[in-house]
Amino acid sequence: MFPGVDGFHWTFGHVVFLGLFFAVALTIFTTVVRAVWRSVEDFRSRRATAICWDLEFAGMPEAERCCRHELAGRVAERTCPNSFDCRRCAEYEKFAALPASSPATSFGLDYPAGRLYHRGHTWVRPESDGTYTIGLDDLASHLVGKPDSVELPEPGAAIDANGTAWTLRKGRNEVRVRAPIDGTVVETGGADRGWYLRVRPEGEPNLRHLLQGPEVTAWLSKELERLQIQLGAPDAAPSLADGGILMDGLMDAMPQADWDNALASTFLE
Amino acid sequence: MASYAVADRRWIERGVERTSTLRFALWLVPWALLLALGVYAAGLCLRFGLNQTNMDNRFPFGLWIFLDLSIIALGAGAFFTGFLVYILKFKELKAVLNTAVVVGFICYSGAVGILMIDVGQPLRAWFTFWHPNTHSMLTEVTFCITCYLVVLLFEYIPVLLRNRQLRRVPSFLIFEHRLHLLVPVLAAVGTLLSFFHQGSLGGLYGVLRGRPFAFREGIAIWPSTFFLFILSAIAAGPSFLLLITSLVEKVTGRKLVEFSVLCRLGRISGLLTAVYVAAKAVDTLAWLNRTSPSLGFAPWEFYSYKPFGTWLMLAEIVLFGLVPAVLLLHPKTASRRGWLISAALLVCGGILLNRFILTVQTLALPTLAFDEFVSYLPSWQEVASFGAVVAYGVIVYSLSYRYLPLFPQEKREGYRVSGR
Amino acid sequence: MKKRRYGMVIDLDRCTGCGACSVACAAENNVPPAAPRATERTGITPLRVQPVSNGASGPARREVFIPLMCMQCGEHTPCVSVCPQQAVEVDSATGIVTQMPQRCLGCRYCMTACPYHARYFNWWDPEWPAGMEKTLNPGVATRMRGVVEKCNLCHSRLHAAEDKAAAANQREVNPADYVPACVEACPTGAILFGDLADETSAVARAARAPQAFRLLEKLGTEPKVYYRSNRPWVRALAEPRTVPAKEVQRG
Numbered sequence A: 001m002f003p004g005v006d007g008f009h010w011t012f013g014h015v016v017f018l019g020l021f022f023a024v025a026l027t028i029f030t031t032v033v034r035a036v037w038r039s040v041e042d043f044r045s046r047r048a049t050a051i052c053w054d055l056e057f058a059g060m061p062e063a064e065r066c067c068r069h070e071l072a073g074r075v076a077e078r079t080c081p082n083s084f085d086c087r088r089c090a091e092y093e094k095f096a097a098l099p100a101s102s103p104a105t106s107f108g109l110d111y112p113a114g115r116l117y118h119r120g121h122t123w124v125r126p127e128s129d130g131t132y133t134i135g136l137d138d139l140a141s142h143l144v145g146k147p148d149s150v151e152l153p154e155p156g157a158a159i160d161a162n163g164t165a166w167t168l169r170k171g172r173n174e175v176r177v178r179a180p181i182d183g184t185v186v187e188t189g190g191a192d193r194g195w196y197l198r199v200r201p202e203g204e205p206n207l208r209h210l211l212q213g214p215e216v217t218a219w220l221s222k223e224l225e226r227l228q229i230q231l232g233a234p235d236a237a238p239s240l241a242d243g244g245i246l247m248d249g250l251m252d253a254m255p256q257a258d259w260d261n262a263l264a265s266t267f268l269e
Numbered sequence B: 001m002a003s004y005a006v007a008d009r010r011w012i013e014r015g016v017e018r019t020s021t022l023r024f025a026l027w028l029v030p031w032a033l034l035l036a037l038g039v040y041a042a043g044l045c046l047r048f049g050l051n052q053t054n055m056d057n058r059f060p061f062g063l064w065i066f067l068d069l070s071i072i073a074l075g076a077g078a079f080f081t082g083f084l085v086y087i088l089k090f091k092e093l094k095a096v097l098n099t100a101v102v103v104g105f106i107c108y109s110g111a112v113g114i115l116m117i118d119v120g121q122p123l124r125a126w127f128t129f130w131h132p133n134t135h136s137m138l139t140e141v142t143f144c145i146t147c148y149l150v151v152l153l154f155e156y157i158p159v160l161l162r163n164r165q166l167r168r169v170p171s172f173l174i175f176e177h178r179l180h181l182l183v184p185v186l187a188a189v190g191t192l193l194s195f196f197h198q199g200s201l202g203g204l205y206g207v208l209r210g211r212p213f214a215f216r217e218g219i220a221i222w223p224s225t226f227f228l229f230i231l232s233a234i235a236a237g238p239s240f241l242l243l244i245t246s247l248v249e250k251v252t253g254r255k256l257v258e259f260s261v262l263c264r265l266g267r268i269s270g271l272l273t274a275v276y277v278a279a280k281a282v283d284t285l286a287w288l289n290r291t292s293p294s295l296g297f298a299p300w301e302f303y304s305y306k307p308f309g310t311w312l313m314l315a316e317i318v319l320f321g322l323v324p325a326v327l328l329l330h331p332k333t334a335s336r337r338g339w340l341i342s343a344a345l346l347v348c349g350g351i352l353l354n355r356f357i358l359t360v361q362t363l364a365l366p367t368l369a370f371d372e373f374v375s376y377l378p379s380w381q382e383v384a385s386f387g388a389v390v391a392y393g394v395i396v397y398s399l400s401y402r403y404l405p406l407f408p409q410e411k412r413e414g415y416r417v418s419g420r
Numbered sequence C: 001m002k003k004r005r006y007g008m009v010i011d012l013d014r015c016t017g018c019g020a021c022s023v024a025c026a027a028e029n030n031v032p033p034a035a036p037r038a039t040e041r042t043g044i045t046p047l048r049v050q051p052v053s054n055g056a057s058g059p060a061r062r063e064v065f066i067p068l069m070c071m072q073c074g075e076h077t078p079c080v081s082v083c084p085q086q087a088v089e090v091d092s093a094t095g096i097v098t099q100m101p102q103r104c105l106g107c108r109y110c111m112t113a114c115p116y117h118a119r120y121f122n123w124w125d126p127e128w129p130a131g132m133e134k135t136l137n138p139g140v141a142t143r144m145r146g147v148v149e150k151c152n153l154c155h156s157r158l159h160a161a162e163d164k165a166a167a168a169n170q171r172e173v174n175p176a177d178y179v180p181a182c183v184e185a186c187p188t189g190a191i192l193f194g195d196l197a198d199e200t201s202a203v204a205r206a207a208r209a210p211q212a213f214r215l216l217e218k219l220g221t222e223p224k225v226y227y228r229s230n231r232p233w234v235r236a237l238a239e240p241r242t243v244p245a246k247e248v249q250r251g
Helices: A012-044 A048-059 A092-096 A138-144 A214-231 A259-266 B003-009 B021-048 B063-074 B076-087 B091-118 B137-161 B170-206 B224-252 B259-294 B299-303 B310-329 B337-364 B380-403 C020-028 C078-082 C109-113 C155-167 C181-185 C202-208 C232-238
Strands: A116-118 A122-126 A132-136 A149-151 A164-170 A173-178 A183-190 A195-200 C006-011 C048-053 C063-068 C088-090 C097-099 C191-195 C225-228
Touching: A012 A048, A012 B137, A012 B170, A048 B170, A132 A138, A138 A214, A138 A259, A164 A195, A173 A259, A214 A259, B003 B021, B021 B091, B021 B380, B063 B076, B063 B091, B063 B170, B063 B224, B063 B337, B063 B380, B076 B091, B076 B137, B076 B170, B076 B224, B091 B137, B091 B224, B091 B259, B091 B380, B137 B170, B170 B224, B170 B337, B224 B259, B224 B337, B224 B380, B259 B299, B259 B310, B259 B337, B299 B310, B310 B337, C006 C202, C020 C048, C020 C181, C063 C232, C078 C088, C078 C109, C181 C191, C191 C202, C202 C225
Parallel strands: C006 C225
Antiparallel strands: A116 A122, A122 A132, A132 A195, A149 A164, A164 A173, A183 A195, C006 C191, C048 C063, C088 C097
């Protein structure tokens, strides 16, 4: 194997054979080490969350990757190529300038106009002190009702947009709620306080990836339609389409439904 | 739904359907029992030695070597598909790439596992690395298979980490992503390694000057069997993949890949089988007329011990070579599922027959004038140990199929599985 | 020291098939008694005596006993090139094919390669009945289960002879000091042993005789074990079988 070991010969064949072997072994080794190293680098440079989100987004059903401008009726059909991150969308301005059409109703759900909404069903509200409050939006709150437990990040922790902001537990389901923006957690709330996190972003954040105005109700309409199909319960669902009101604590009310799938779609798993 | 079923469902890819947890568990039970029996038998061999087998001094290689050679040849689909997809850019075959990796990993790890029982002193396996005899085909096989098993492991890991729950761990997902980007490098290395060890497995017999039935002349240090084994392995690999995919489709009752992918596999297999048959025929003629007589052995003598007659040679070349090659290349038969599967079965059967003839007939034949034609029947321990490898393969594949995105083309309306 | 080529010429016309060589070999080399379940094909017989008949019956029947051991192939040595870990080598000084059981992995590839079936695998743990360990030869290491062994022309005796020569400040081993156990034990003196490279030695001269032959010579492995017989049908046994199987039968 090595010079000095019994059986090693400085012959042409021997050297070629072992040289090839070591070259191959080294290639395999370097490849794996490179993969590990690049992974570590991704975490160090805080790219990891974005990459994870991109990968998961790519794995989502096409119907769930619908562009906000399609929801708002500005464009006929468009699948988002940017993982719902309009901040890096080159065509955002072009579409945003078009007139939107959307239902006038918010389906009996509470979506205040002063807030911005993330596709993972969180809302963001700018505060006067430069911090942002983050909470679970009304549709998600109606689904989950009162969570069995909530796991919030510690104040001082950093959260990344589209990364996990906090996790909810409800029965046998665990939900990862995606963070709508980047920032440092300043204060934590909870389900009963109406908001979950207060974060301070670095500098002035770009929030154009969040939904607002007419887009919100259009998005809601699509989400309710999806839920109706996924939960597939003939007794509860039609009321939604008929303009009925989404009942509070739907998970408790319909324990037999396919919540695994519904929650995954709702919270962009 | 019972709570275990809910928990189980959460590990299964979204958008695909799998059988119920209970039915899946029941499916695994017999295989687990077979595995347990085989592990017990292998334990007997390790504890009490190879006297538990029916091998002997005249028949030092037996069932295990024959099946090792066979499953390594059938597992060639893994490297060859990787080669076709990443190096030759056959994008269509991406549909079966993941399943090829899993099958390859099972075949190679199973073969290495059996080899570890087959040698008399398994703890000395590292001696081959420390004091390698670079003239030995077995050294090359050992080095290449070890390296290739590592390659397969790192090709399998990204598939594994794509599991729905494992993917949720950010570091797993990132590592999967980074490793996946480098997989073409591994595919290239795997191709190099596979070419050499598939060949060297053939060389194993081709260099046996003392066994004129197996001995072959060749190019430089490589006897002709070196090249024939490479050819036959890459011919059978796609066929085996075709069979496995069809079998899984049949067992699960789901459509997993487009039929055109299977046709593509069949065509590749057919083309290579045709080349193999031609090369094998030339090689056989050269051996009959030149190699064997030059060593003092009349080749027809080898076929005078029933039932190992010349029909075996003809069956290998015509029935298991020429016939499936024609079936796979003729547009009419190649586009019918039934013919495609039958032809693939023949190609894989031909590989088994070839490895059987080279292992068993070679050893059974006499060399000295006063030798007997010897026979050998494997003991239950040998059969059970190998059964364990089959059971291990079925279990690993079943688990992989259930919990990993093996078939990117398997979809329910609107869903796309994230296998790449 | 000049290069030697140790070999032997076995006179099959003198061999009575008594098996003394076989017993002497086993005793010299610490071959354990056969395990209870051992068969003809799983036992360890580095030197075995094979009875062969001419296939005839009645008064025309003739028999010969062929002592078989490692043929010490000198060229293309089949077992050497196949061993993955250099546990088999041809000693360039003596021409002896050496086997290192302590390095052997037990893959049995060498056994597959050997056309003379002269290699034996230790299928069982070596066991000696209580008290019999006193008969063990202290100069030879016993072999463990799971490794291959074979005749090495009583290598320990060669070492002893070389040590003796070195102690006496002699460059060459005295031929009388190095005689393998089988040669020593043969009551009819059928085995002639010595250095084939020494043209003048008795063994080299006997090997050149027209009645001398080697088994499967056409394989080109240049065995250093020769046989001799005045009977043509015995000499024909050197060639592989070219007649229907029933005509040559094991005795």
